[in-house]
Amino acid sequence: MPPLRSGVLGALDPTSDRAVFRQIADQVREAIDKGRFKEGDKLPSETELVEHYGVSRMTVRNSLSVFQGEGLVVSEHGKGVFVRPRPLVRRLASDRFARRHREQGKAAFTGETEAEAEAAGSRPEVDSLEIKEERPTRDMATRLGGPRRVLARRRRYLLDGRPVEFAASYLPLDLARNTPIAQPNPGPGGIYARLEELGHQLDHFNEELRARMPTPDETKTLRMASGIPVIHLIRTAYDTQGRALEVCDIVMAADAYVLSYQLPAT
Template identity: 75%
Template sequence: MAALPPGLLGTLDPTSDRAVFRQIADQLREAIAKGRFAEGAKLPSEAELTDHFGVSRMTVRNALSILQSEGLASAEHGRGVFVRPRPPVRRLASDRFAQRHRDQGKSGFTVEAEAVGSRPEVDSLVVREERSTPEMSARLGSARKVLARRRRYLLDGKPVETATSYLPLDIARGTPIAEPNPGPGGIYARLEELGHRLDHFEEEVRARMPAPDEVKTLRLAPGVPVIHVVRTAFDTDGRAVEVCDTVMAADAYVLAYRLPAT
C-alpha cells in the first residue's frame, strides 16, 4: 500500500469535539474546493484513507458517504470514489412556450436541446385514460377521468426529465392529442387548432430529494435532488386545459424566468 502524497490531506485534531468522520469529510471537501482533486478525479481509496488517518474503515466510509450525500462525490463499485464533475447545465428559456416555436412545429424540449448542441430523445411514451386524482380535479376543474401522456426526455442518451400531461377527456378524447405522436408543435398546437387559444401558464416549482423510482428512472447519482414543476395551461376563457407534472434531475437544469416589474 503506497502512502498518500504528503500535504495532500492534513491530520486529525484529537482534541476537537467534532466527530472524526466529519473531520475527514471536511478535509476532503476542502481539498476538492482547493482543486487538489480535479473534477472527475479519483479520491484516495478507503484503504489509503484508513492508513493515512489511522482510523477504521467504517469511519472512512462514513466520511465518504457524507461527500456523496452532498453531491460532491460519487462511488463506483470496484473502481473508486470520484469527484463529481459539474455537468454543463442546460437553460430552460422563459419563452419556452412562445407562439413562434409552436408555429415552427418545435417542442420546448427540442428547442432547448438544440440550443446547447445536444441530441434530444423522447422515451417510454404512454398515452391512456386514467381516473383523476383529487388534486388533479382541483387543478383541471372537475373532470372525472383524464387523458394522461407520460414520457421521459433524454439528452445525449442520459435521462434528464420525466413529464406527465393531464388533459380533460372532453377536450382530448378522439383528437390527435390522444395519439402517441400528436404531430408537429405538440399538444399545444393541437389545443389551439381545437379552438382552445392559450392565454398563459402557471408554474409551481419545488425541490426535494427523489423517491427511489425517480432515482431509477432518471438514473440519479446519490445526492442529486429533483426539481418538481407543476404547470397548468389556461386558455383565453380562463379554463385550465392541461396540467403538466414534470420531474427534472436538478444537476441537469437551470430554470430561467423573466418577470415584469410593473
C-alpha cells in the same frame, strides 16, 4: 499520477472542534469542487486515506458516507469510489412556452435545450413514452375543472442519454381524443401547437414549484445518486376563456437545472 499527490488533500487541524471525519469530508469535497478530482476520477481508497490522515478505518468510512450522501460520488462494487459525472445543466427559462417557439415548430423541452446541448456536443431526446386514457386523481380533476376521464401522456427526457426529467401531462378527454395529441408524435410545436390549431387559444400558464427529496421510484427513474433533491413542478395551461386545457406534473433532477426568470419591475 498517484491519487494523493502533493496538495490534493491537506492535513487535519488538531485544534479544530470539528469532528475529524467531517474535516476529511470537507477536504475531499473541496478537492472535487476545485477540480483536483475531476468527473469520473477514482478517489483514494480507504487504506490510502487511513495512511494519509493517520486515522481509523471507521473514521474514513464515516467521512466517505458524508459526501456519498451529498451525491458527489458513486461507489462501484469491487472498483472503488468515483467522482460522479454531473449532467449537462438545462436552463429553465421563463419564456419557454412563448408562442414564437411553437411557431418555429419547437416543443418546450427541445427548443430550450437545443443551443446548450449543441454547444456541449450533446442531444436532447425523449424515451419511455406512454399514452393512455384514464380516470384522473382528485387533485388533477380539480385542477382541470372536473373531467371524469383524461388523456395522460407520460415521458422521460434525456440529455446525452442521461435522464434529467420525467413528466406526465393530463388533458380533458373531450379535447384530446381522436386528435394528434393522442399520437406518440403530436407534430411540430408539440401538444400546445395542436391545441391552438384546434381553436383553443393559449392565454397563460400557472406554475407551482417546490424542492424535495425524491421517492425511491423517482431515484430509480432518474438514475440519481443518493443525496440529490428533485424539483417538483406542476404547470396548468389556460385558454383565453379561463379553461384549464392541460396539467403537467414534472419531476426534475435538481442538479441538472438552473431556473432562469425575467420578471417585470412594474
